[in-house]
Amino acid sequence: MPNSEVSMGRSDDRDIRRRQIAAALLRVAGAKGLHAATMRAVAAEAGVSLHLVQHYFETKEQLMLFALRHLAERMATRIKEDLGALGAAPAPRQVIETVLTRALPTDEESRVFHLVYTSYAMLAVTDAALRHQPFLAAPDAMERFVAEQVRLAQESGDMPRGVDPALTAAALVAMSAGLGTSVLLGQRSAEDALTVIRQTLGGPAPDAATGA
Amino acid sequence: MPNSEVSMGRSDDRDIRRRQIAAALLRVAGAKGLHAATMRAVAAEAGVSLHLVQHYFETKEQLMLFALRHLAERMATRIKEDLGALGAAPAPRQVIETVLTRALPTDEESRVFHLVYTSYAMLAVTDAALRHQPFLAAPDAMERFVAEQVRLAQESGDMPRGVDPALTAAALVAMSAGLGTSVLLGQRSAEDALTVIRQTLGGPAPDAATGA
Numbered sequence: 001m002p003n004s005e006v007s008m009g010r011s012d013d014r015d016i017r018r019r020q021i022a023a024a025l026l027r028v029a030g031a032k033g034l035h036a037a038t039m040r041a042v043a044a045e046a047g048v049s050l051h052l053v054q055h056y057f058e059t060k061e062q063l064m065l066f067a068l069r070h071l072a073e074r075m076a077t078r079i080k081e082d083l084g085a086l087g088a089a090p091a092p093r094q095v096i097e098t099v100l101t102r103a104l105p106t107d108e109e110s111r112v113f114h115l116v117y118t119s120y121a122m123l124a125v126t127d128a129a130l131r132h133q134p135f136l137a138a139p140d141a142m143e144r145f146v147a148e149q150v151r152l153a154q155e156s157g158d159m160p161r162g163v164d165p166a167l168t169a170a171a172l173v174a175m176s177a178g179l180g181t182s183v184l185l186g187q188r189s190a191e192d193a194l195t196v197i198r199q200t201l202g203g204p205a206p207d208a209a210t211g212a
Numbered sequence: 213m214p215n216s217e218v219s220m221g222r223s224d225d226r227d228i229r230r231r232q233i234a235a236a237l238l239r240v241a242g243a244k245g246l247h248a249a250t251m252r253a254v255a256a257e258a259g260v261s262l263h264l265v266q267h268y269f270e271t272k273e274q275l276m277l278f279a280l281r282h283l284a285e286r287m288a289t290r291i292k293e294d295l296g297a298l299g300a301a302p303a304p305r306q307v308i309e310t311v312l313t314r315a316l317p318t319d320e321e322s323r324v325f326h327l328v329y330t331s332y333a334m335l336a337v338t339d340a341a342l343r344h345q346p347f348l349a350a351p352d353a354m355e356r357f358v359a360e361q362v363r364l365a366q367e368s369g370d371m372p373r374g375v376d377p378a379l380t381a382a383a384l385v386a387m388s389a390g391l392g393t394s395v396l397l398g399q400r401s402a403e404d405a406l407t408v409i410r411q412t413l414g415g416p417a418p419d420a421a422t423g424a
Contacts, residue, residue, distance in 0.1 A: 036338075122331045170400070173390065178387060184333075199376060
């Protein structure tokens with residue numbers, strides 16, 4: 001989009017700067033852990049002054065939340081691309097599998113996503129300033145999206161009725177998060193985690209899957 | 213056991229000291245996060261010198277691993293007590309529900325357990341010294357135990373056959389871990405998490421459960 005460069009004003013410049021600083025935070029967190037991503041460490045990684053970081057983000061909490069939102073937006077974009085690749089009118093169960101699979105740490109971006117989100121959550125347990133940021137909006141939205149797909153799958157007879165879609169979605173998203181952590185730790189491979197997801201979603205039985 | 217006091221020698225004294233220091237680490241981690249539990253902070257919390265902490269634990273990694281093992285032992289004891297309360301020959305599905313439920317953060321001890329274990333896991337992702345400690349022994353053992361119960365439940369016709377017990381166990385334990393995090397963050401109550409676990413294990417349908 002050439003126009004965006006032509007029309008770039010102060011607010012675009014501010015947004016670019018903020019994204020650069022957030023990217024620096026994610027590099028520090030990916031290499032040394034989120035607890036090491038102080039304003040000072042992020043400034044050093046971005047090659048700017050601490051004062052400049054503080055100009056764009058009043059507090060560390062605001063900077064972390066901005067970085068989390070950036071991660072969540074990127075994840076949403078990648079999921080949309082994956083869903084687009086499924087073709088027109090994919091089966092809801094396939095949609096769910098795609099969403100849960102994308103959340104697994106399979107490459108550097110999804111590795112950082114999982115690490116930073118889970119680390120933020122753990123820091124938030126003992127840090128009230130982090131806990132009071134609205135960082136659960138994206139996970140909540142993901143759970144609602146999966147619940148709607150479960151409902152659609154039930155309507156089309158592709159998933160068993162008689163279970164509550166919201167509870168099923170909560171179970172699936174929690175499972176995906178737990179599997180993601182185990183992949184991050186090398187407890188199992190991403191392929192093995194995917195096999196767990198597929199069996200849980202009720203794909204073909206192991207015997208029947210040999211031809212797949 | 214009065215005898216243990218009578219026969220207390222140097223190795224008992226050493227063990228008690230180590231447990232006291234580990235307990236101090238868990239208090240620091242529970243209040244300020246595991247990343248804040250430096251050897252110095254733990255010494256201050258325990259009311260002993262840094263030198264004494266270093267006498268009992270050569271490295272921070274050894275101290276953390278000792279504390280994790282203590283947590284895992286306590287969790288195993290509590291699970292055994294819960295299972296004992298189920299009476300003779302409980303149904304395997306009830307055993308699984310009991311294990312998964314106990315892992316939820318429902319009181320201070322289980323809250324610290326979940327927080328410290330997940331925090332350790334996240335720190336280990338970017339800290340090779342932590343990663344190389346054998347901290348996954350307890351989660352792996354829990355998964356194997358649940359897999360065996362799934363197999364028994366399948367044999368007795370209480371859970372559907374045609375699914376792999378090890379994969380089902382991996383899904384259930386990952387779900388329990390993910391739900392635990394959401395409870396820790398206040399995303400849902402422990403009661404709601406328990407409802408998710410019960411539906412996943414295939415208890416009575418919501419309509420039929422009103423009389424329970």
